[in-house]
Amino acid sequence: xxxxxxxxxxxxxxxxxxxxxxxxxxxxxxxxxxxxxxxxxxxxxxxxxxxxxxxxxxxxxxxxxxxxxxxxxxxxxxxxxxxxxxxxxxxxxxxxxxx
Amino acid sequence: xxxxxxxxxxxxxxxxxxxxxxxxxxxxxxxxxxxxxxxxxxxxxxxxxxxxxxxxxxxxxxxxxxxxxxxxxxxxxxxxxxxxxxxxxxxxxxxxxxxxxxxxxxxxxxxxxxxxxxxxxxxxxxxxxxxxxxxxxxxxxxxxxxxxxxxxxxxxxxxxxxxxxxxxxxxxxxxxxxxxxxxxxxxxxxxxxxxxxxxxxxxxxxxxxxxxxxxxxxxxxxxxxxxxxxxxxxxxxxxxxxxxxxxxxxxxxxxxxxxxxxxxxxxxxxxxxxxxxxxxxxxxxxxxxxxxxxxxxxxxxxxxxxxxxxxxxxxxxxxxxxxxxxxxxxxxxxxxxxx
Numbered sequence: 001x002x003x004x005x006x007x008x009x010x011x012x013x014x015x016x017x018x019x020x021x022x023x024x025x026x027x028x029x030x031x032x033x034x035x036x037x038x039x040x041x042x043x044x045x046x047x048x049x050x051x052x053x054x055x056x057x058x059x060x061x062x063x064x065x066x067x068x069x070x071x072x073x074x075x076x077x078x079x080x081x082x083x084x085x086x087x088x089x090x091x092x093x094x095x096x097x098x099x
Numbered sequence: 100x101x102x103x104x105x106x107x108x109x110x111x112x113x114x115x116x117x118x119x120x121x122x123x124x125x126x127x128x129x130x131x132x133x134x135x136x137x138x139x140x141x142x143x144x145x146x147x148x149x150x151x152x153x154x155x156x157x158x159x160x161x162x163x164x165x166x167x168x169x170x171x172x173x174x175x176x177x178x179x180x181x182x183x184x185x186x187x188x189x190x191x192x193x194x195x196x197x198x199x200x201x202x203x204x205x206x207x208x209x210x211x212x213x214x215x216x217x218x219x220x221x222x223x224x225x226x227x228x229x230x231x232x233x234x235x236x237x238x239x240x241x242x243x244x245x246x247x248x249x250x251x252x253x254x255x256x257x258x259x260x261x262x263x264x265x266x267x268x269x270x271x272x273x274x275x276x277x278x279x280x281x282x283x284x285x286x287x288x289x290x291x292x293x294x295x296x297x298x299x300x301x302x303x304x305x306x307x308x309x310x311x312x313x314x315x316x317x318x319x320x321x322x323x324x325x326x327x328x329x330x331x332x333x334x335x336x337x338x339x340x341x342x343x344x345x346x347x348x349x350x351x352x353x354x355x356x357x358x359x360x361x362x363x364x365x366x367x368x369x370x371x372x373x374x375x376x377x378x379x380x381x382x383x384x385x386x387x388x389x390x391x392x393x394x395x396x397x398x399x400x401x402x403x404x405x406x407x408x409x410x411x412x413x414x415x416x417x418x419x420x421x422x423x424x425x426x427x428x429x430x431x432x433x434x435x436x437x438x
Contacts, residue, residue, distance in 0.1 A: 028121060031120075031121060031123055031135065031137075032121045032122035032123055032137060033122075033137055033139070034137060035135070035137075044137075045140070046139070047139075050139060091134070093106060093136055093137070093140040093141075094106055094140070095106075095392075096106075096109075096388060096389040096391075096392030096393060097106055097107070097108040097109060097136065097141075097392075098109045098111065098384075098385050098388045098389055098392075099108070099109070099110050099111070099112050099115060099126055099133060099134065
């Protein structure tokens with residue numbers, strides 16, 4: 001099954017208590033599909049089905065009139081599309097995982 | 100990426116705690132989170148020694164068919180998680196019937212040994228090409244040729260086992276000549292416990308290979324305990340041991356030799372235990388597992404399909420071919436013979 005590297009970024013309006021709860025819930029959904037690379041940025045390697053699933057779950061959480069959600073597909077994979085500088089805590093889960 | 104090729108998480112640091120956190124697996128060590136891995140990246144978890152796994156994570160793994168297996172710290176297989184029985188009951192019936200039929204048992208045992216002999220011969224031939232003949236190498240090669248000639252005439256599985264045994268002892272008598280690094284010696288195969296570094300390394304790699312073969316067989320719905328070359332014994336994955344014969348030399352031994360000869364594994368990676376057992380250290384295990392996983396991702400041309408396939412998929416391909424043979428969809432079982 002083909003997998004895609006996608007970048008998920010969001011702004012959640014956290015003026016209210018509800019907003020703070022939404023922010024936590026958005027992060028929780030993202031964590032289940034990928035890894036946090038910056039405060040509100042996640043990178044996920046997912047199948048199409050997993051991407052649809054994640055998007056649907058996120059749409060249930062956010063408030064469209066207050067928050068913003070962007071999902072970028074890195075065509076050809078992150079290796080091709082990405083240049084990073086400074087702190088980078090990304091881990092490739094396809095590399096040998098030995099703890 | 101097919102699900103068979105999903106990554107395996109190896110936990111060999113002692114005292115680590117694995118737990119379920121949403122849909123991710125959280126790895127903790129003394130309250131510190133070392134890593135969070137989304138479950139959809141994982142095909143299995145292999146835990147060596149003192150590794151705790153939370154009940155909820157185990158439930159989830161059983162539910163999703165993630166292979167969880169436990170080893171001793173030194174790499175001896177201890178057990179694995181069994182979820183609900185899946186696969187095709189008709190296939191398992193065919194497998195049992197084949198075992199009850201002496202001619203198909205003899206046939207399959209012969210094919211596994213044929214592959215083992217041919218793949219071992221490749222390892223020996225390569226050594227001769229690269230650094231010339233030695234007495235032990237020539238004897239082992241001659242032994243393999245003779246066993247391969249006699250194999251088609253074997254009338255019982257015991258005769259097949261006898262031929263395999265003779266060739267294996269000649270092979271291991273020559274194995275020391277394949278080591279280029281003067282650091283290690285090899286004076287024959289020993290296990291439980293291994294008495295020297297080379298045996299410790301071989302035993303550890305064979306244990307990793309066995310889980311791959313077990314998982315592959317289960318993946319196609321075969322019963323890994325019902326083997327043909329290996330006798331049935333409670334708790335023994337006889338069919339996995341049959342299948343691994345195709346890969347022992349070609350995959351396992353060559354990896355061990357590469358690690359030693361490239362000095363990726365040196366005497367500092369081993370520990371001697373009281374009583375003379377020699378085991379890989381935590382650092383040594385890590386080195387071996389990383390090399391093993393990288394090797395899984397390399398590709399080779401499959402001799403049957405003439406296509407490039409990742410080495411990690413070979414056990415799955417062979418398990419599928421075996422299932423097709425047992426079902427009667429294939430007239431012959433083609434074991435894996437490398438180049």
